[in-house]
Amino acid sequence: MRAILKKITHPFLKYTSQKYFSKPRIYGFEGIKVKVMPEVFPPHCTLSTKILLEYLKPLDLNEKTLLELGSGSGIIALYAASKGAKVTASDINTIALTALKENSSQNGLDIEIVESDLFQNIKQQRFDYIIINPPYYAKQPKNIKEQAWFCGENFEYFQKLFEELTTRTDHTILMILSQDCDIMHIKHIAKQWSLHLTIEQEQTKLLEQNYIFRISKDD
Ligand SMILES: C[S@@+](CC[C@H](N)C(=O)[O-])C[C@H]1O[C@@H](n2cnc3c(N)ncnc32)[C@H](O)[C@@H]1O
Numbered sequence: 001m002r003a004i005l006k007k008i009t010h011p012f013l014k015y016t017s018q019k020y021f022s023k024p025r026i027y028g029f030e031g032i033k034v035k036v037m038p039e040v041f042p043p044h045c046t047l048s049t050k051i052l053l054e055y056l057k058p059l060d061l062n063e064k065t066l067l068e069l070g071s072g073s074g075i076i077a078l079y080a081a082s083k084g085a086k087v088t089a090s091d092i093n094t095i096a097l098t099a100l101k102e103n104s105s106q107n108g109l110d111i112e113i114v115e116s117d118l119f120q121n122i123k124q125q126r127f128d129y130i131i132i133n134p135p136y137y138a139k140q141p142k143n144i145k146e147q148a149w150f151c152g153e154n155f156e157y158f159q160k161l162f163e164e165l166t167t168r169t170d171h172t173i174l175m176i177l178s179q180d181c182d183i184m185h186i187k188h189i190a191k192q193w194s195l196h197l198t199i200e201q202e203q204t205k206l207l208e209q210n211y212i213f214r215i216s217k218d219d
Contacts, residue, residue: 021045027075029053032082034073034103040096041072041148047205048133048176052076055174055201055212056131061085064128067170069118072148074100076131078109085129087111090122093144119164130173134161136181158186162193165215172214174200179209194218 024035027043029050036042043049053076062084068077071089073096081087081104089111091097097113104111114121135141135157141150151157165173175197177183187197197213204210 027073029075029079030057030082032075032078032107032109034075034078034107035099036073037095037099039145040093040099043073043075046178047203047208047210048178049073049075051201051203051205051210051212052131052133052174052176053079056080056083059083061129065124065126066129066131067122067124067127069130069132070134070148071100071113072096072133074103074111074113076133077111078104078107080129080131081109081111082107088114088122088124088127090114090116092117092147095144118160119168126169126171128171130170132161132173132175134158134175134177136177136186138182138185155182155185155189158189162190162195165195166193166217173216175213175215177211177213179211183211190215191218 021042022038024037025042027034027036056079061080064085066080066085067088069090071077071091074089077087077089089100094115097115100113116122135147135149135151137150138153138155139150140153141147177186190197194217196216196218199211200214201212
């Protein structure tokens, strides 16, 4: 029963079945508004973006450097910039990045926007914070829209992410995952790269458990 319920409520199925997201839609947080294009991950659909935004709320980000890796609509990047952070937003989805340029000027918030496959074009070697809301369902993405949801049949996104993280010197790397995905397997891949995922925050909302993990190097 739970499996059937899960299938019906799977966020990606819910999202693709809604005509609502076939048009640009507005998403807002704390006075910041972004136009989300149909090809871009809609933060309205899942709890993950909102949980990360709420997590950042009490933090003192003034003058802190922050990278939103895979920024989608960029609402997290723009919110961090509104709190005084020096923000870089990156994505492989060029439609998302073009819209983010427009959204950043509409909100009067200046951020650096970089087209990059993971860290490929990220020049800065160290950020105070890296925030990641990854694609975490194990399936091969068929197009740019699906790349926001699917990490590859063999979790290729995570293989590459963890490999690239081993050479970096960032202070705090936070990544959100839901109980909906195979957390044990993702942790196992991290371990292969001598990385460790520890729970920074756990939240249950609408029967779904979400975890913000801190990624660190094994001692
Ligand atoms: C789940 S969405 C999260 C979007 C946004 N951070 C948020 O929280 O609303 C994942 C994002 O990662 C991007 N992405 C997927 N694979 C990527 C890669 N290899 N390099 C950079 N970005 C990637 C997708 O295009 C998408 O925008």
